[in-house]
Amino acid sequence: SVLTQPPSASGTPGQTVTISCSGSSSNIGGNTVNWYQQLPGTAPTLLIYADNQRPSGIPDRFSGSKSGTSASLAISGLQSEDEADYYCAAWDDSLIGRLFGGGTRLTVL
């Protein structure tokens, strides 16, 4: 994927986990980043939009940030129900289309 995420991440309950998303000037560097959570067997749902905004109903344990051509999703106070796949997404000015990262599978140990 043009947006690069680590394939896996893990943590124990209560810990803070950070998932990275690396891109380029044509996508993350020039456009906002969204994050989606996909619980097992379900459709993705919006988690973070516009780099760091939480939709209503999303706990403040989830936070997003961006610096240059990279973005990050941080999950604090990790809970078992956070076990899911997480995807970053951004518009790409060169592709003239929308990109998703390859996804990161989060395991809560």
Add this chain to the structure above:
Amino acid sequence: QVHLQEWGAGPLKPSETLTLTCAVYGGSLSGYYWSWIRQPPGKGLEWIGEINHSGSTTYNPSLRSRLAISVDTSKRQVSLRLTSVTATDTAVYYCARLVRFLGGNYFDPWGQGTLVIVSS
């Protein structure tokens, strides 16, 4: 609250045409773009394309030659047509509302998805 429901035909054979429909419940098509996104089994998400209520489309360049997305505002439905399918088109296909605002956009909500299998 907006709810999306996708459906389509059963298993397809290679070279056939995939047709899917997404119905929008609880909201208007106006003011939004409506997108198709797919996910091959065990793999990540791929944006397919999108359309607004007026019929203006944007397609993934890798699929553009085989793809057509249309809208029926009277039925509040969005349709996807993908020709000459192969096994690599096997995926769960989602429709999603694209919310655009000054400074960005995001997909919300998503439909539950429909699995399309292409097999000889």
